[in-house]
Each structure stands twice: as C-alpha cells, then as structure tokens.
Amino acid sequence: MAVAGAIGVVAFREPIRSVLSLVLVMLALAVLFLLLSAQFVFVVQIIVYAGAVMVLFLFVIALFGPTRELARTRLRFQSWLSALFVLAFLGLVWTMVQGIKYRQPDQGTDLSVFGTVQSIAVGLFTTYLYPFELTSILLLVAAIGAIYLSRKKIDDL
Amino acid sequence: MSGLSIGGSQIDASWFLILAAILFIIGTAGVLVRRNPLVILICIELMLNAANLTLVVFSLQLHNLEGQLFALMSMTVAAAEAVVGLAILVDIFHVRDVEDIDELSEMKG
Numbered sequence: 001m002a003v004a005g006a007i008g009v010v011a012f013r014e015p016i017r018s019v020l021s022l023v024l025v026m027l028a029l030a031v032l033f034l035l036l037s038a039q040f041v042f043v044v045q046i047i048v049y050a051g052a053v054m055v056l057f058l059f060v061i062a063l064f065g066p067t068r069e070l071a072r073t074r075l076r077f078q079s080w081l082s083a084l085f086v087l088a089f090l091g092l093v094w095t096m097v098q099g100i101k102y103r104q105p106d107q108g109t110d111l112s113v114f115g116t117v118q119s120i121a122v123g124l125f126t127t128y129l130y131p132f133e134l135t136s137i138l139l140l141v142a143a144i145g146a147i148y149l150s151r152k153k154i155d156d157l
Numbered sequence: 158m159s160g161l162s163i164g165g166s167q168i169d170a171s172w173f174l175i176l177a178a179i180l181f182i183i184g185t186a187g188v189l190v191r192r193n194p195l196v197i198l199i200c201i202e203l204m205l206n207a208a209n210l211t212l213v214v215f216s217l218q219l220h221n222l223e224g225q226l227f228a229l230m231s232m233t234v235a236a237a238e239a240v241v242g243l244a245i246l247v248d249i250f251h252v253r254d255v256e257d258i259d260e261l262s263e264m265k266g
Contacts, residue, residue, distance in 0.1 A: 018196050022203060025180070029206055032173070038213045038225050041232075048232055049206070053239050057199065060243050064250050080206040082189035086182055097171050102218060106240070114217070115225055123222050135233040142237035149244040 019057045026050040039113040162220040173214040180207035194249075198242050 026049045033042040113119050124132050172202060187200030209228045216224025 002229045010184060018199050022199050024211065025203060029210055032210065033213055036213050037250065040218065041213055041225050041228050044229060044232060048236060055235055055245055056239060060195065060247060079190055082186060085189065086186045089185065090182050097174045097178060102170065120225060123226050128226055131230060135230055138237050139233060142240050146240045146244040149248050
C-alpha cells in the first residue's frame with residue numbers, strides 16, 4: 001500500500017494527486033511505526049506529517065491553482081539516465097540489505113514500555129537534551145525565515 | 158535471527174528495510190524525473206520518510222530507543238525544510254509561474 005502510494009506520488013501529473021498519494025504513504029508508514037512499537041513516533045507522524053506538512057502543501061497548491069505538468073519535449077535523455085541510476089541504486093541497496101549481519105539486541109530493555117511517550121521523554125530530556133534544544137532553535141529560525149520571505153511581498157504591494 | 162516480534166509473530170527486519178529502500182528509490186526517481194518544483198519537494202519528503210522507517214526498524218531491532226529519538230529529530234528537520242522550501246517557492250510563484258524547475262537557472266554561475 002505504501003509502495004502503491006509512492007508510485008502515485010511520482011506518476012500523477014497533477015501535484016494535488018501527488019500530495020494525496022503522499023498522505024496515503026504517510027498513513028501506511030504510521031501504521032508500520034505502530035507495529036514496530038513506536039507509539040509516539042506514530043502519533044507525531046500522523047499529526048505533524050499527515051496533518052501539518054501536507055496541509056501546508058495543499059495550501060500552496062490551492063494558492064496557485066492546479067498546474068498540469070507538460071509532456072517533456074527536451075531532456076529526454078534525462079529520464080533514461082535516471083532510470084539507469086535508479087536501477088543501479090536499487091541493486092546496491094538490495095545487496096546491502098541481503099548482507100546485513102544483525103547484532104544481538106541489547107539485553108535488559110523492558111519492551112513493554114518501549115516507544116511509549118514516557119520512555120521517549122526520558123531519553124529526550126536527559127541524554128539528548130542538547131540536540132532537542134538545537135531542534136527548537138532550528139524551528140524558530142525556520143519560522144522566522146518563512147515569515148520574512150512572505151512579508152517582503154506585502155511591502156511591495 | 159533477525160526476526161522482530163510484532164504482535165506475537167516474527168517478521169524479518171529485512172522486509173522493512175527493503176520497503177524503506179523501495180520508497181527511498183521511488184523518491185529519488187521522482188526528484189530526478191519530475192519537473193514541477195512542488196512535486197520535487199514532495200518526493201524529498203518521501204525519501205525522508207523512508208529514512209525514518211529504517212531508523213525505527215533498527216531501533217526495535219537493537220532494542221535501543223535512540224533510533225526513535227533520531228527519527229523524531231529528522232521529522233523536525235523535515236518540517237523546517239518543508240516550511241522554508243515552500244516559502245521560497247511561494248515567493249518565486251509570486252513573481253512568475255514556474256512549471257519547470259529548469260527555468261530557475263538564473264543563479265548558475
């Protein structure tokens with residue numbers, strides 16, 4: 001299902017259908033996260049990705065109307081080149097996955113609380129407090145940048 | 158050996174990795190083939206999601222929570238990237254309609 005949605009992302013000509021296919025991929029991946037006992041990541045995936053980021057994409061598309069992608073007349077060789085590259089890359093990753101030797105899992109981890117909000121929070125606010133604060137600064141910078149980029153246009157009007 | 162116990166049944170971790178690889182490669186193909194800048198941003202999101210899937214899979218495989226924490230970090234970075242990328246796109250679209258990413262070649266040296 002995730003693969004079907006992903007092919008839809010690339011194959012559809014209208015951007016809006018790509019976005020809706022991506023929502024399908026996000027939801028399928030969210031279910032996989034839940035299966036992999038990553039409950040908090042599951043919730044964040046649904047809220048942040050399938051919710052916020054996709055709504056952002058939809059707003060931008062709605063703002064500028066549907067644009068169909070034209071049939072490409074030039075750069076035909078580019079599709080062949082990328083097909084070649086993609087096949088080589090697929091073979092490479094496939095070989096890597098076949099050759100993985102898995103390490104034995106760490107002993108003594110309580111799997112009944114693995115991935116819950118509490119265990120995530122303990123890791124996030126003790127060991128990884130510094131990267132966590134760095135991401136908050138990153139989000140602040142991104143917000144300021146987005147506001148600045150959209151403010152400039154209003155001054156011009 | 159590499160089985161993950163999921164809901165009482167054992168599933169090989171390689172299947173998740175292969176799924177993530179396929180998603181990542183579809184995203185790569187999208188970036189390479191598609192010409193609409195918006196769709197290219199969407200495909201980048203797809204690739205980031207595939208990377209997140211591998212992080213979570215290895216997190217469960219190694220019984221180590223750091224993978225999930227790093228997946229959360231990369232989600233944050235992806236959200237910030239999407240916001241800034243879309244803001245730049247909106248800015249460009251205000252000036253003119255761009256249907257082909259190759260039209261945006263003024264900055265090449």
